[in-house]
Amino acid sequence: MKKFLLILFVSLCSPHVNAQNASQQYRLIGKNYTEIKNYYLLNLLQNYAPATKLIGSDAILARMAQAKLKNIQDSLKANKGFRSIIQPLKFSEQEIKTAGDRLFALYKPNNALGLLVKSHLIPSGCYIKYDSLAPAAMLVKAWEQDALAINHTIEVYAEGKKPNFPDVDSINFNVYRNTYPRLIADGATAIVKKCSSTKLFYLPSLNYALHSLDINGRNDAANDEPLEQKANKAAYNRLKTINWKKYRYTLILVPGEGPDKPGVSISKGSIERCKIAALKFAQGLTPFIMVSGGRVHPFKTRFAEAEEMKKYLVNQLKIPENGIFIEPQARHTTTNLRNCARLIFRYGMPFNKPFITSTNKIQSYYISYMDKRCVADLGYVPYSLGRRLSNTEQEFYPNIASLQINPLEPLDP
Incomplete structure (x- = not known):
């Protein structure tokens, strides 16, 4: 074995x-x-x-x-x-x-x-x-x-x-x-x-x-599955209307940051990342935002980072619900990227088109250099790098290897 x-x-x-x-x-x-x-x-x-x-x-x-x-x-x-x-x-x-x-x-x-x-x-x-x-x-x-x-x-x-x-x-x-x-x-x-x-x-x-x-x-x-019939229904149904030639990117990925204290639904870091993504979304470079993060921090929290970020985007930043996908299973930065690539593939979005991450400067540069961490955790790198657009945005191309099940992470395989 x-x-x-x-x-x-x-x-x-x-x-x-x-x-x-x-x-x-x-x-x-x-x-x-x-x-x-x-x-x-x-x-x-x-x-x-x-x-x-x-x-x-x-x-x-x-x-x-x-x-x-x-x-x-x-x-x-x-x-x-x-x-x-x-x-x-x-x-x-x-x-x-x-x-x-x-x-x-x-x-x-x-x-x-x-x-x-x-x-x-x-x-x-x-x-x-x-x-x-x-x-x-x-x-x-x-x-x-x-x-x-x-x-x-x-x-x-x-x-x-x-x-x-x-x-x-x-x-x-x-x-x-x-x-x-x-x-x-x-x-x-x-x-x-x-x-x-x-x-x-x-x-x-x-x-x-x-x-x-x-x-x-x-x-x-199984959090919120089947997503396309539940939390992602509005955005999923809108997919069929998208003329992808009009957009440079498939989506903006926003990785979550879990709160440190029990009972807190959304962290200051996640709020900051949502605000940055909303500004980029307003430029019309992509039809969708994807927020990513499961029920991770603190231990056995009842709040999923993605669900809470979507609420903030809709209720506070007035982003339309049909412009937001959630990915509520990722537990680490590596799987924020991997699970994003999976949903792009499963939902039939153009797989040769890049997406961008939008987050704070520290995490943005961390993601750009986490190849070794990806290989250690997943066995492969779930993306290839595109251009760096700013201190908070980086282009990525999804890797088809992301579809591979990870047998050693049963909470987010």
Whole structure:
């Protein structure tokens, strides 16, 4: 598993990665946005009926599902501590290999798995890192990535392992309290009951990962989804009326800054950035502002930076709602840029046209030189630099690699 993790985060330095395969016309399928964002292959295997049937009817994978449930039940009966219960809920290296080998063997270009890869996995861009592989190999890599993501989610939000950013993303519970083993056992018991008749080998572990996020109140990846039907509806509907030849940029991106104190909805820094963006927007260089930032600071805040900045732009600065997109999931500056690139692609905006960031001077120059941070956090740089326009504005071109799911950040994958 450690070897796979290292391979996964080899740097993708090119700003253009296999752009010919991902499609701006493709729409992600499914209803559980936490699952869609984190584990898209496993989501597809449940929501694409021919693949569900093929996987469920395979004797080897069905036996794997039942063996998984038995191992969980045995750990509950043994009652040797909550970590012993959690262990069989994760995927072992052997399980990952067995399932990967079986998926590879089952794959045929014109069967359900072949069509799933061709019609969903590739055009989604969610596993764009593996686009250069043969389709069957890409399917296996996507499975290995989802298995890693599930294990990581369970380790952080059930076992209490430190996440990459413990100050804002940690588990809600004290795992050393004497009531905690009961909480874990109850969750595992519920999963066994829910999956008792399943033939889908991945379902117990997938459901437990989702359960772990849910009891921690950590479904941040699903904030306000589906955005185009909710907070972004007015701006999304306006997209079809835009004559892009009239505009130099697709949008102005405004990264948020979380307040330091609980109960404060918007920081002075975010207000300042909104004012700067409004002045640039008034110049008519772009039809949209995008405000970006999730529920990050302080720990477990109920306020999303993007939502509060949109309120300020509309109510105080009188920017029309149909001129504002929100991106309410980003938790760091790197993902402000990455998630912006994703929405530009998903919403069908011109992907070869630049956007600009509008923020204060310090952050603006920081963003221009955060390539190493992006590679460390994401494995690639989600943009290429354009011109610097001023101390507070910089041009960026989105990178198609931004569509790649990050399996080690379940709150904003």
